[in-house]
Amino acid sequence: MGRRLNGSLRLVAPDAPSDADRATILAALAAFNRAHADAGVVGPLAVLLQDDQGGTVGGLWGATLFGWLKIELLFVPRPQRGTAVGRTLMARAERLAAERGCIGAFVDTYSFQARGFYEKLGYSLLGTIQDQPPGGARHFLQKRFGV
Incomplete structure (x- = not known):
């Protein structure tokens, strides 16, 4: 059911x-x-990467809040890696964020x-969390614009 906490609240x-x-x-x-x-x-x-038919095949998805861009998703298809597509995509996202x-x-x-x-x-x-996933690591990075 749920453990009672502080009178009328239950932990579920x-x-x-x-x-x-x-x-x-x-x-x-x-609100807080x-x-x-x-x-x-x-x-x-x-910032989306689309094919000739208008289908999304990759790109960047994020959100702006408290004066920062949080990059949530970034994917560049394998054939386009190493061709400056990712760099161009990031520059566009950073420019849009700066305009906001x-x-x-x-990013992590x-x-x-x-x-x-x-x-x-x-x-x-x-910072880094070791063993997330086990045997690997999760890295957290930031960039200040104009620096």
Whole structure:
């Protein structure tokens, strides 16, 4: 059922939490955050790679919040890797974020992904979680624009 906490509250860990549960937590957290900091321009930011038929085959997906671009997803198809497509895509995303008033961008990447790519673009390592996934690592990087 659920463990009682602090009178009327129960601690529950559902097997399949709902989108409504997430939305409730997010709304409460967003309201708290807005009371303490200016969120700036908030919203998704995408730079897509599309084929000749207009189908998306890769790109960057992120969001701007609190003056920073959070890069959530980045994928460049194998044939285009090493051809400056990724560099061009990142430059466009950073420019769009700067136009929204962002001062920088941050990203996390796994050891089998693109840490070196981000570092070549001026991103610096903030920290690493070893063994995520086991035997690998997860790296957190940031870049301040105009530096």
